[in-house]
Amino acid sequence: MRDLPPLHTLPAFEAAARLGSFLAAAEALHLTPSAISHRIRLLEEHVGQALFERRHRAIVLTATGRRYLAVVREALLRLDEASGVLRAPQRERLRISAAPAIASKWLVSRVTAYQETHPDLEFALATATGLAPLLAGEADIGLRYGEEEWPGLLAWKLFEERVFPVCSPTLAAGLHQPQDLERSRLLRHPLLSWQRWFAAAGISHPEPSTGPLYEDALLMLEAAVAGHGVALMAASLAMPYVAEGRLVRPFAEDCADRSFYVVAPPAIQERPAVMAFVRWLVRNAHDLV
Structure with missing residues (x-):
């Protein structure tokens, strides 16, 4: 030069x-x-x-x-x-890792609503079920289903869940009382306990050891829609399917289960825009379920 x-x-x-x-x-x-x-x-x-x-x-x-x-x-x-x-003002990027079912059935619409009033926050959404993306620094916050303890992470409870069986209308026609499930094909998820629901329904029955095991609740819901069996599902994920008529609740009994949480590494507290979004999710979660 x-x-x-x-x-x-x-x-x-x-x-x-x-x-x-x-x-x-x-x-x-x-x-x-x-x-x-x-x-x-x-x-x-x-x-x-x-x-x-x-x-x-x-x-x-x-x-x-x-x-x-x-x-x-x-x-x-x-x-x-x-x-x-x-x-120009720099847009802050928020990387969210969410379990697939809550991401598609609950989170996406909330992110859209929030961004309409906070255009300077850019969202990047990915799906995962484990904690590896958060612990490896690949995600800023996560939405996960579990108990109160999240080692190495901060956690904010969104809402407690109720769980109940759902199935296709065709399968529901052959189910008249909870005991009929003992002869049914039960779809399983590692975080959802059939035994707990059986106890709430007044049935002494062990946790089933057979039947398809789904890591992804969304896949299990779609399997239930296709008539592949009866799924035990969290209310916030099942109700959109029930409202559309794609799935039905064959029985009224439900039971308390785990909760959905926002989880994040402690360093997230140094990012005010991200913390504002977390607080908004927690503050409005009960109204949005």
């Missing part, structure tokens, strides 16, 4: 070429006409060629001036754009 021209001469050159007058350029840049004239001469001395033809009450670009103007104008535009990006 040893051959750069005096940089303060370039806006004067561009303005004079664009406006066709040293006087007009001076007014646009809030300078005197003599200052514009001086800067143009300095630039011409630097490049070693005339950039303008001076005519009576007019200036006209030379062939060299026209070629140089294209380069100068492009450089000034790029500098202006880059400066505008730096001046």
Whole structure:
């Protein structure tokens, strides 16, 4: 960059070429006409060629001036754009890792509603069931289903869950009392206890050891819709399917289970915009279930 021209001469050159007058350029840049004239001469001395033809009450670009103007104008535009990006408020990015079912059936609509009033917060959503993304620093907050203890993480309870069986309308037609489930194909999830529900329904029956085991509650819900068996499911995830008529509750009995939590590494407390979103989720969770 040893051959750069005096940089303060370039806006004067561009303005004079664009406006066709040293006087007009001076007014646009809030300078005197003599200052514009001086800067143009300095630039011409630097490049070693005339950039303008001076005519009576007019200036006209030379062939060299026209070629140089294209380069100068492009450089000034790029500098202006880059400066505008730096001046603009930076959007903060929030990476959320959520269990697939709560992400699709509960979280997505809430994120959309929040972003309408907080456009400077950019959301990136991914699905996972374990804690690895949070512990590895790949996610800022997570939504998980579990007990009160979350080693190494902060936790805020969203809402407690009630669980109950759901199945397709076709399967429900053959279920008349909870005892009928002893002969049914039961879909299982590692965090949901059939034995606990059986006890609430007044049945002494052990935890089933057969039947498909689903790590993803959303897949289990879709399997139930397809008639593959009866699923024990958390109310917040099952009710949208029930409301649509895709699944039915064959029995009224339900029971308390675990809770959904927002979990995050302790460092999240240093990010006010993220903490504001967490507090909003917790504050409104009971109204949004």
